[in-house]
Amino acid sequence: MRETRLWSLHILVIPIIAVLLGMHLALMHYAPVFYDMSVDKARDFTTMIERGKSVAQLVIYILLLIAGLYHGLYGLRGILRELPLTPTLVKVVDVGILLFGLFIFALGTYVTWWTFNFGG
Amino acid sequence: MSDKTITPREITFRIRRYNPDTDTVPHWDEFRMHVHDGMTVLEALHQLKAEQTPNLAYRSSCRMGVCGSCGMFINDLPMLACQTQVLHLGTDVVSVAPLPNYPNVKDLVPNLEPLIQKHAAIKPFIIFTNQAEIDEPTGEFIQTPEERESISQFTHCIKCGLCLAACPTVATDPEFLGPQALAQAYRYSADNRDCGLKERLVAIDVFHGPYQCHMAGACSQACPKGVDPAFAIQLLKRTLVLDSIGFGKKPSKIAKIMPLANVVKQIEEFAPPPRTVK
Numbered sequence: 451m452r453e454t455r456l457w458s459l460h461i462l463v464i465p466i467i468a469v470l471l472g473m474h475l476a477l478m479h480y481a482p483v484f485y486d487m488s489v490d491k492a493r494d495f496t497t498m499i500e501r502g503k504s505v506a507q508l509v510i511y512i513l514l515l516i517a518g519l520y521h522g523l524y525g526l527r528g529i530l531r532e533l534p535l536t537p538t539l540v541k542v543v544d545v546g547i548l549l550f551g552l553f554i555f556a557l558g559t560y561v562t563w564w565t566f567n568f569g570g
Numbered sequence: 571m572s573d574k575t576i577t578p579r580e581i582t583f584r585i586r587r588y589n590p591d592t593d594t595v596p597h598w599d600e601f602r603m604h605v606h607d608g609m610t611v612l613e614a615l616h617q618l619k620a621e622q623t624p625n626l627a628y629r630s631s632c633r634m635g636v637c638g639s640c641g642m643f644i645n646d647l648p649m650l651a652c653q654t655q656v657l658h659l660g661t662d663v664v665s666v667a668p669l670p671n672y673p674n675v676k677d678l679v680p681n682l683e684p685l686i687q688k689h690a691a692i693k694p695f696i697i698f699t700n701q702a703e704i705d706e707p708t709g710e711f712i713q714t715p716e717e718r719e720s721i722s723q724f725t726h727c728i729k730c731g732l733c734l735a736a737c738p739t740v741a742t743d744p745e746f747l748g749p750q751a752l753a754q755a756y757r758y759s760a761d762n763r764d765c766g767l768k769e770r771l772v773a774i775d776v777f778h779g780p781y782q783c784h785m786a787g788a789c790s791q792a793c794p795k796g797v798d799p800a801f802a803i804q805l806l807k808r809t810l811v812l813d814s815i816g817f818g819k820k821p822s823k824i825a826k827i828m829p830l831a832n833v834v835k836q837i838e839e840f841a842p843p844p845r846t847v848k
Contacts (some may be wrong), residue, residue: 452771454814457781457807531777532743 460524466492470514477501502565515558523551576657579603583618585626586667587677595676598665599623600743605656606671612651615678628678635794638730642678644668646845648735648792655730669735673746684744685731688751691773705828710750710833711763711825723800724757726795733799745778749799752780756806763825767813780806809843 476484481492493496501507530543580602588596601622605614612630619626630640633652640651645659656664672680698704725768731748732741740748747755757773759767774780780803789799814820828836 452775452814453777453781454775454807454810458814459836473611528782532739532782534744 456524458555460521463521465559466517467514467521470517473510474514477507499565502562505566508562511562512559515555515562519551519555519558523547576607578604578606578657581614582616582663583753584663585678586665587626588624588668589676597801598748607657607746609656610652610658611642611644611649611664613643614656614664615651615666627676634727636728637718638728638794641669641680641730641732641735642766643669644734648732649754650730650732650794653794654711658688669731670730671735671737671740680735681732682731685748685750688747689729689754691771692747692755693763693773694751694754694759695834696764697769698763699765702765707827709827709829712720712826712828713762717749717762721757724760724799725804726797727754727757728795732792732794733797736748736788736792738786738788739782739784743778743782746782747774747784749803752783752806753797753799753802756802756809759809759819760805762823765819765824767809767818770811771806774806775810777832780810 455485478492479489481487481489488498527543527547529548531540535543581604583601583603584598586596587593587599601618603617603622610633612633615626615628615630621627626776628640628642628651630652632636632639635650635653639648641648642651644648644654645649645661645664648669651666657837666678668674668678669680672682672684675681726752729750731750733753737746737749739746752774755770758764759770783798783800783803785804787800790797790801793799809818
């Protein structure tokens with residue numbers, strides 16, 4: 451893929467992360483403000499499992515996972531590829547980061563999906 | 571600048587020396603000489619070579635900031651030696667070293683091959699796809715003063731290589747195309763006579779292309795001709811992004827050919843009246 455598209459996507463996900471992270475903060479850290487619930491209660495296991503059954507939470511967290519992983523791993527690739535690497539190592543970095551991203555995405559999606567379907 | 575700093579006086583020149591035939595690592599030599607007001611670093615080097623160190627190697631040509639040959643690292647900043655007055659530096663010790671981010675050939679002579687290679691890679695010329703017109707030109711391209719002005723500053727590049735020497739990204743990532751090549755890629759791609767962006771993508775739409783620019787802006791500060799390569803890189807990013815989503819240069823924006831008869835007519839219309847010599 452053209453580097454322009456990869457970079458554009460990296461920039462494009464910034465506002466998406468900002469919005470989704472704002473929602474995450476509202477759910478978890480500003481629970482007393484938005485839900486009249488203490489932070490401890492918001493972080494409580496049973497509350498989290500209960501919240502996990504919401505479709506909105508499922509969508510928000512999977513989207514945040516995709517956006518955060520793409521943004522962070524593209525940045526990491528940029529840092530690693532600035533090092534003096536051989537062409538083979540460049541491929542190792544590119545493929546390694548892609549596989550690592552897919553693994554974390556699968557893991558994160560599984561946890562969110564499990565909570566949505568079977569939690570509690 | 572205070573009068574004291576430009577008072578003619580003895581200046582110590584610390585010059586980095588390196589002879590690949592005899593030295594394994596570069597070393598510094600010191601020379602003292604009397605510097606008068608207005609003397610440039612290049613003139614000082616000429617005088618040092620003539621009077622104190624005849625085997626000093628450096629590159630120079632025009633002596634007026636046009637050819638870009640005498641780029642050096644003067645007091646830890648990339649500058650043209652012919653445009654830098656010694657007393658204006660304001661120090662009693664002036665250090666002169668070859669440009670960083672380039673291999674060193676000898677003494678103050680850098681090997682500018684990386685600059686030339688990167689410059690050539692972006693195809694720094696107008697690419698016009700109408701082969702029939704190239705083979706048998708029927709007229710001239712139409713370019714308005716406004717269209718010319720939009721790329722004007724980027725045409726002033728003299729390929730001195732100071733921007734690459736100043737660039738912190740080139741220092742850590744030698745494969746980064748660098749401000750000179752990227753600014754020229756924008757200069758040609760934005761030219762309304764050019765339709766060669768697609769051909770340049772192979773060289774510029776890559777990891778070591780414009781997106782590696784960390785926007786330090788050192789290139790723009792170093793440029794002796796007032797070019798702003800950092801700005802050109804941002805404009806190039808915009809050009810590439812628009813092109814990637816199908817909003818690239820429209821065919822209607824590419825220069826039309828003005829038939830030769832019309833060119834002659836226009837020259838006649840705008841030509842000044844014949845000179846009358848009394």
